[in-house]
Amino acid sequence: MKRIATIFLLAFVAACYSFAQQALWEKAPVTSPEVHADHTVTFRLRAPKAVRVQVVGDFEPFMADLTETDGVWTYTTPQPLPSELYSYSFIVDGLKVNDPSNVFRLRDVGTVSDIFIVGNGTADLYKVNDVPHGSLAKVWYNSPTLGASRRMAVYTPAAYDSNPRKRFPVLYLLHGMGGDENAWSELGRAAQILDNLIAQGKAEPMIVVMPNGNVDLEAAPGEGGNGFVRPTMELPRTMDACFEEAFPDIVKFIDKHYRTIPRKHARAIAGLSMGGFHSLHISKQYPEMFDYVGLFSAAIMPRIDKLPALYQDFDGKLSVQFSKHPSLYWIAIGKDDFLYEENVEFRRKLDRSGYPYEYFETDGGHIWRNWRIYLSTFVQKVSLSERRD
């Protein structure tokens, strides 16, 4: 049977050479990256004219030189890498480029990096394993408060389709500054984490709603009406209370269009960095809405003189929120995070008032490695389907 495809392929490739775009479409000359059985990783780049080629990535060592043989530059990590999803780029004579042999890439704000996974550990949760898979939809909703049609990502667990009458709890999962509605499903591997933990019986089947927290953008870069505009971190209306004020529009849309359990006990909200900030302020602004709150490397307060009303009376609103005994108030941060001290201060505030919370501290800083771990940990701590209230 292989002949069928081969003959067709040969005819096709032959024909392509007469097309303008043929040069855009060719085989990779080398294999890169190659994750070996012992978890060392080899990078390769064919660049016969290059003088210096380096690899830069989020693993040890942070930067390394490749060596050349017959025009192919090669580097193998000196040590096995711990199980993780890694990012890297090449630097060829000072020019940072993606690995032309690797088609798997992720965009973080305005930078596209090549990625690979080292398995047999933490990162097995980030892989597509042989388990029932949920669906991931990119959905447009109308926000009357913002007067805009906006895009969000919605994960529905495998059980959602197989139990057409069952209702499900909902986790609202918020991205950070410079992110968008795709961030958690792409950089955060949210669908894979949920699929795997649900299959292992460690997390309940739940809907995960990932809206866009930048109210100036209707959608992720390239997915909205402003076209292919390069994303930046500089978005003026990301922490001015608009997103928080309009949040009930999202909950109403989800409760209307999905088979949710439309009750506080079956709703969680969590987010990273700016999304943690959003989760904090949304959950205390609407104290009847969420029973579980997750703050991942969260910003606590905007640093401005004149606070929008929604951010005012912080202590009073917290007091109301905690008087209703949220089932879980979960704070996670890495030791090297630039928001670490701010979170120490916030925990002191909670301690002074005797508000119960759980605290989870990791190594590392303000990075996706931590946020994937925080999501994986948080979703195992919520019992949203349990009937209470």
Add this chain to the structure above:
Amino acid sequence: MKRIATIFLLAFVAACYSFAQQALWEKAPVTSPEVHADHTVTFRLRAPKAVRVQVVGDFEPFMADLTETDGVWTYTTPQPLPSELYSYSFIVDGLKVNDPSNVFRLRDVGTVSDIFIVGNGTADLYKVNDVPHGSLAKVWYNSPTLGASRRMAVYTPAAYDSNPRKRFPVLYLLHGMGGDENAWSELGRAAQILDNLIAQGKAEPMIVVMPNGNVDLEAAPGEGGNGFVRPTMELPRTMDACFEEAFPDIVKFIDKHYRTIPRKHARAIAGLSMGGFHSLHISKQYPEMFDYVGLFSAAIMPRIDKLPALYQDFDGKLSVQFSKHPSLYWIAIGKDDFLYEENVEFRRKLDRSGYPYEYFETDGGHIWRNWRIYLSTFVQKVSLSERRD
């Protein structure tokens, strides 16, 4: 309000410089590509150490040299470009690289190219315009015939959510060899084309189902259980009748899980290249299933000695199919397509038997530019919601 974001951003960027990954995450030094008001396009690359920088793309001229000033290489197209979605890469001293200033890219088989859109014409259909938007979901379905769980993309029009009791017709839209369930929504801009044509009243609201036609793969590269394996054109079981035999599993799944009009008059099938081949053979194998058939740059027959049963009795099955008077049998191909002669032969066969079909011929070859045009044209020709049979 801008101060909030700016202060947060400054703290954040400052902190990032202490992280290993800071170098992966930085501002683009130059703007590229820049589409000017007159539709000429400027490309820029900062590469002070490069000796030669070229741009290669699917526009005229196919390849051009950039010129350097102060380390920044620049090229502006000599002529305005016609409205289209274009692909390109840079070649830096012989090494093909993506444009580091452009985060918008598309993968075609194993090659990732940078893209941009020139509007005010054909390509306005490929943009996200201010119209109601449908949803795009990546869904897993079970195929009992193949004994596998497989992934597909499903577009539901905006009206699907706003009319929760209405039933909708379905277009099954198939990719070519080397493609996957993401090809039509990414390279083919299917969601944008449907959103725009539906909003203009030129196409009916319809569900568009985009399955994966490579039965050896459960999902697109990186989205399935085999992990981050670089895609190639060499897939053994793409034209061996397995996909066609298992196709009713897909139709049953869709009719079960979506509000479809589960009738022949409300079903279309179309595909490009191998997907045209699949559409041809599926539609004659199941002559009660589809009332509209679209063959875009279609392969007609596998070039093998021993045909699987599904491909045998071609003429007899065609005769049955046409005896049932399909509402539209639509053949489209470009003058330079390597499958052009094969399509001439096929049309002769249809002519000899007096089978009615429509024929649409364009310039160009076996390229996405044509397939986006064929999809845009085909969906305006189907009247799936009309009640007949």
